[in-house]
Amino acid sequence: MGKLFDVKMVFTNIPQILVYLPVTMELAISAMAASLVLGLLLAIIKEKKMPVLTPIVNLFISIIRGTPVLVQLYVTYFGIPMVQKYIAMQNGTTYNASAVPPILYAFVALAVNQSAYNAETFRSALQSVDRGQIEAATSLGMSGWQILTRITLPESFAVALPNLGNAFISLIKGTSLAFVCAVVDMTAAGKIIGGRTYRYFEVYVSLALIYWVITIVVEQAMKLIEKKMAIPDEVPVVQGSENATEVQRAAAV
Amino acid sequence: MSEIEIKNLSKKFKENVVLDGINLSINKGDVIAVIGPSGTGKSTLLRCIDRLETPESGTIDLAGLHVDLSARGNHKAIRELHQRTGMVFQSWNLFQRKTALQNVMEGLITVKKLPKAEAEKIAREQLANVGLADRANHYPKHLSGGQQQRVAIARALAMQPELILFDEPTSALDPELVGEVLDTIRKAAQEGYTMLIVSHEMNFVRNVANRVLFLENGHIVEDGTPAEIFGHPKSPRLREFISKIDRLQAPEYSI
Numbered sequence: 439m440g441k442l443f444d445v446k447m448v449f450t451n452i453p454q455i456l457v458y459l460p461v462t463m464e465l466a467i468s469a470m471a472a473s474l475v476l477g478l479l480l481a482i483i484k485e486k487k488m489p490v491l492t493p494i495v496n497l498f499i500s501i502i503r504g505t506p507v508l509v510q511l512y513v514t515y516f517g518i519p520m521v522q523k524y525i526a527m528q529n530g531t532t533y534n535a536s537a538v539p540p541i542l543y544a545f546v547a548l549a550v551n552q553s554a555y556n557a558e559t560f561r562s563a564l565q566s567v568d569r570g571q572i573e574a575a576t577s578l579g580m581s582g583w584q585i586l587t588r589i590t591l592p593e594s595f596a597v598a599l600p601n602l603g604n605a606f607i608s609l610i611k612g613t614s615l616a617f618v619c620a621v622v623d624m625t626a627a628g629k630i631i632g633g634r635t636y637r638y639f640e641v642y643v644s645l646a647l648i649y650w651v652i653t654i655v656v657e658q659a660m661k662l663i664e665k666k667m668a669i670p671d672e673v674p675v676v677q678g679s680e681n682a683t684e685v686q687r688a689a690a691v
Numbered sequence: 692m693s694e695i696e697i698k699n700l701s702k703k704f705k706e707n708v709v710l711d712g713i714n715l716s717i718n719k720g721d722v723i724a725v726i727g728p729s730g731t732g733k734s735t736l737l738r739c740i741d742r743l744e745t746p747e748s749g750t751i752d753l754a755g756l757h758v759d760l761s762a763r764g765n766h767k768a769i770r771e772l773h774q775r776t777g778m779v780f781q782s783w784n785l786f787q788r789k790t791a792l793q794n795v796m797e798g799l800i801t802v803k804k805l806p807k808a809e810a811e812k813i814a815r816e817q818l819a820n821v822g823l824a825d826r827a828n829h830y831p832k833h834l835s836g837g838q839q840q841r842v843a844i845a846r847a848l849a850m851q852p853e854l855i856l857f858d859e860p861t862s863a864l865d866p867e868l869v870g871e872v873l874d875t876i877r878k879a880a881q882e883g884y885t886m887l888i889v890s891h892e893m894n895f896v897r898n899v900a901n902r903v904l905f906l907e908n909g910h911i912v913e914d915g916t917p918a919e920i921f922g923h924p925k926s927p928r929l930r931e932f933i934s935k936i937d938r939l940q941a942p943e944y945s946i
Contacts, residue, residue: 581801
């Protein structure tokens, strides 16, 4: 038996694990993108109180938020092949469950899970938009779609952004459960390394370090985006504008 | 024949009747002030005409356009009504994430479908008209209340509406900013825009309006020129209203 804790190994593991960083990030980014679209749709349905759809959406959100993501991953992993089998039986064809890449199961489960949370984030952001701006746009003669895309969404997206950043961070960490769907992401790679070396503790410390650094990077990126989305504190100076100095002076007052 | 005809406009909130069968003819170039005690439906009248509230009954006729204001689902007619009328709100309601210039351009681009360059040209002219040419790149949060309201007026005027509705345009302003907004409205009135103004600024009403409506309990109680309304009020309620205002404007004490 060697050392109790092999510090060096924590770091030598990292390059081997980082080989699977693209898998983790692909999964996180694609699931986030899909969940943004789906979550926004759900939020608009709830916000507009559409008949028939609203109770369905409410039930969906309740189920998704009321069950662990791990269970949802298993349900997807075993459920999709059953749907395939059913379709095959209906059509009298054969099916091949292993033809579906494992990452697809994880993508579906994580995207659906995240969409329920994003829906609530978007809904509260949509509600935060001041009615007066919507009335002003209405009285100009803008269509419902124009008001949504040009006034309401940009306004509410800025409000939702900090929460969406948090959601993305937790989604990145959520991808570490994808191994239950046979996806080899960073965590799965770590488990494999651990199984080979029997140095599980070291490999999990390596993983912890990697996830932590990713989170810090994402946090900083979100801060940058938030800053870009914010209405500037100073009056923006247009280049070549003759009264630029005057405008700046006015802003300082 | 009048330019704009409003017929049988009624609105109630639950059991509370706010407007009771209002009929109103507006001629082109009219500057009509709506006065009356608070809670008598002055703002509701404007909001129903612009169909931001749905009344129980009422129609409006503009040249070539007849709209049943109480109907639901007639989106096309309502949008045309919105396009042909303008509204200036008590709380300005500028688009917070757009600069002053973009606020004025928005309707020109989305509703009038003008090319960007042309929309910008018109918007800059309108901002210059309200004395804010040098504030084009300011966001609403960089502007004072009076400046924001002037941008809102420029935004409404840029659409060249056949009727502009002013809903207490100076009520939310600090007293020293009221003047600049009233001057802007007066200028627009002199340019020949047809206007319906809810205002508590009686001196302004006296000087700018050519017609004054006294609204009480959902009825137009009196309708006349400022001289008639303020000089020779007929109904006791109007007399009382005007004497109260006069008392407000009188000195605190006299020797």
